[in-house]
Amino acid sequence: MPYDAKHGTSVKLRSQLWFDNPDDPDMTALYIERYMNWGLTREELQSGRPLIGIAQSGSDLAPCNRHHLVLAERVREGIREAGGIAFEFPVHPIQETGRRPTAALDRNLAYLGLVETLFGYPIDGVVLTTGCDKTTPSQLMAAATVNIPAIALSVGPMLNGWYRGVRTGSGTIKWLAKKLKAADEIGWAEYYELVASSAPSPGFCNTMGTATTMNSLAEALGMMLPGCAAIPAPHKERAQIAYLTGRRIVEMVREDLKPADIMTRAAFENAIVVNSAIGGSTNAPIHLVAIARHLGIELTNDDWERIGHAVPLLLDMQPAGRFLGEDFHRAGGVPAIVAELIEGGLLPHPGATTANGRTIGENCAGRRSWDREVIRAHDEPILAEAGFLNLKGNLFGSAIMKTSVISAAFRERYLSDPGDPDAFEGRAVVFDGREDYHARINDPELAIDERTILVMRGAGPVGYPGGAEVVNMQPPDALLKKGIMELPCIGDGRQSGTSGSPSILNAAPEAAIGGGLALLRTGDRIRIDLKTREANVLVPDEELAARRRALDETLAHGGPGYVPPSQTPWQEIQRQLVTQFDEGMVLKPAVKYRDVAHRYRPRDNH
Numbered sequence: 286m287p288y289d290a291k292h293g294t295s296v297k298l299r300s301q302l303w304f305d306n307p308d309d310p311d312m313t314a315l316y317i318e319r320y321m322n323w324g325l326t327r328e329e330l331q332s333g334r335p336l337i338g339i340a341q342s343g344s345d346l347a348p349c350n351r352h353h354l355v356l357a358e359r360v361r362e363g364i365r366e367a368g369g370i371a372f373e374f375p376v377h378p379i380q381e382t383g384r385r386p387t388a389a390l391d392r393n394l395a396y397l398g399l400v401e402t403l404f405g406y407p408i409d410g411v412v413l414t415t416g417c418d419k420t421t422p423s424q425l426m427a428a429a430t431v432n433i434p435a436i437a438l439s440v441g442p443m444l445n446g447w448y449r450g451v452r453t454g455s456g457t458i459k460w461l462a463k464k465l466k467a468a469d470e471i472g473w474a475e476y477y478e479l480v481a482s483s484a485p486s487p488g489f490c491n492t493m494g495t496a497t498t499m500n501s502l503a504e505a506l507g508m509m510l511p512g513c514a515a516i517p518a519p520h521k522e523r524a525q526i527a528y529l530t531g532r533r534i535v536e537m538v539r540e541d542l543k544p545a546d547i548m549t550r551a552a553f554e555n556a557i558v559v560n561s562a563i564g565g566s567t568n569a570p571i572h573l574v575a576i577a578r579h580l581g582i583e584l585t586n587d588d589w590e591r592i593g594h595a596v597p598l599l600l601d602m603q604p605a606g607r608f609l610g611e612d613f614h615r616a617g618g619v620p621a622i623v624a625e626l627i628e629g630g631l632l633p634h635p636g637a638t639t640a641n642g643r644t645i646g647e648n649c650a651g652r653r654s655w656d657r658e659v660i661r662a663h664d665e666p667i668l669a670e671a672g673f674l675n676l677k678g679n680l681f682g683s684a685i686m687k688t689s690v691i692s693a694a695f696r697e698r699y700l701s702d703p704g705d706p707d708a709f710e711g712r713a714v715v716f717d718g719r720e721d722y723h724a725r726i727n728d729p730e731l732a733i734d735e736r737t738i739l740v741m742r743g744a745g746p747v748g749y750p751g752g753a754e755v756v757n758m759q760p761p762d763a764l765l766k767k768g769i770m771e772l773p774c775i776g777d778g779r780q781s782g783t784s785g786s787p788s789i790l791n792a793a794p795e796a797a798i799g800g801g802l803a804l805l806r807t808g809d810r811i812r813i814d815l816k817t818r819e820a821n822v823l824v825p826d827e828e829l830a831a832r833r834r835a836l837d838e839t840l841a842h843g844g845p846g847y848v849p850p851s852q853t854p855w856q857e858i859q860r861q862l863v864t865q866f867d868e869g870m871v872l873k874p875a876v877k878y879r880d881v882a883h884r885y886r887p888r889d890n891h
């Protein structure tokens with residue numbers, strides 16, 4: 286509904302409440318004078334042109350998004366040409382590889398800041414500059430809450446990394462370098478060289494890590510122009526789509542096309558299917574559930590399994606496959622994946638609306654793969670069932686397992702219980718947080734062998750705090766030297782989207798608030814059944830009940846000792862308000878605020 290009809294004012298655009306409000310010329314004078322002080326004229330600000338925010342997520346602290354500082358010029362040109370005026374402003378930096386203790390702590394902080402900015406300033410529509418992992422969901426969450434017209438612009442992945450003729454992918458190469466170093470095959474100098482080779486240009490991870498995943502899903506949700514997610518940052522098409530995005534947001538304001546019109550339940554179901562087909566990150570369920578909750582859409586990890594598990598893997602990209610971002614883009618990017626899914630009858634809602642005003646089906650139908658090695662045909666997939674499993678049992682109520690990275694060697698070694706090829710059992714070795722893991726992983730007393738299951742607890746939204754990517758646990762050096770490159774891992778934290786290890790992640794509730802992992806002890810046996818989706822510690826119920834009583838006692842006296850104290854005000858605030866991973870790790874009081882730009886009119890400041 287247009288702004289004037291909803292609020293009974295004589296202004297047509299929200300920004301006119303500040304700059305062109307005939308009902309209050311006195312306040313208009315106050316609001317407009319300072320925005321003219323850098324050269325804008327009264328005529329520009331009072332001519333009914335939409336004022337378009339550019340939510341700038343790039344900075345020197347956020348190298349993955351830094352190229353947005355350059356792209357914003359093309360966005361501005363597009364906005365101007367379509368008759369709008371650009372207002373660029375900063376969003377809180379979120380850099381996964383730079384922020385300690387974890388960038389995930391800042392997703393909700395950036396969300397809060399952006400909600401306040403969009404609500405409290407004269408902005409009619411916004412370009413969200415997405416990139417590194419959490420920069421995408423934080424901005425989509427804010428756009429969902431405020432619900433003014435919004436369109437996302439991906440910064441794009443880096444160019445492919447190369448080392449001695451071999452593709453080196455972000456993050457994924459780090460796991461390999463660690464293994465080579467542990468096996469004494471390389472020294473530190475080559476280690477640095479190898480890892481740095483994977484980052485040859487501006488842009489985010491060139492693997493299907495969380496960044497490419499979340500940008501691809503933003504496109505699948507309909508919040509980007511078609512093809513936007515995968516264009517590498519330095520390519521000319523990246524600057525071209527920045528310009529087109531700027532033009533389009535002005536039209537979206539005129540059409541009053543808002544996030545809640547685009548990000549419907551149907552759009553989320555499409556995104557889940559696309560995530561399976563691209564081999565997307567295990568961080569995606571957390572973020573999509575969060576965005577959905579801010580729109581009032583009930584999305585669960587059961588939905589992820591029900592809608593996504595049977596979908597085939599079509600994209601051969603690291604860590605699930607071989608290729609990198611440039612290859613994905615050249616093969617056709619997200620539109621080619623969607624086209625294959627439509628062809629195979631696998632996309633549930635081809636009629637879902639997207640940011641350009643057309644449906645995802647209209648945008649993508651027929652745009653099939655240019656390179657069948659990189660993006661496979663729907664009937665010749667890399668893997669038949671590539672989606673996530675949602676495991677449950679006496680260790681947790683929900684944990685995600687990414688099936689597309691379970692290697693053949695792993696299947697052979699573990700999923701071979703006689704008569705039960707879907708189950709494996711192992712002895713648990715439990716670590717209380719990352720420091721404990723790094724201090725003890727090579728301790729021979731732990732007797733870690735090829736049937737061990739590594740467990741990390743204390744890494745969740747409350748425990749770490751923020752829910753860190755620290756469940757990337759590798760076997761001890763002795764096993765790596767023997768060629769055992771991966772052990773099954775379980776954790777109440779997250780794992781990098783670039784990791785290829787067979788892991789059970791995002792376990793909720795986490796140990797820090799008394800989840801089942803808190804009851805586990807080194808030496809316990811764990812059984813995982815991929816068919817029944819169960820994960821249980823094989824300890825008699827009476828014994829578990831006794832451990833539960835002891836834990837309750839500890840919790841009553843301030844909680845398990847492995848939860849470190851908060852170090853900053855935000856750590857403490859977020860700990861008090863945050864939900865668990867399976868509920869999106871959102872701030873509990875925040876989700877009730879919906880459509881705030883239409884529901885509320887901000888009060889004047891003088």
Ligand SMILES: CC(C)(O)[C@@H](O)C(=O)O
Binds near residue numbers: 418490493496782
């Ligand atoms: C590679 C990183 C930094 O871990 C992240 O981007 C991810 O893919 O999860």
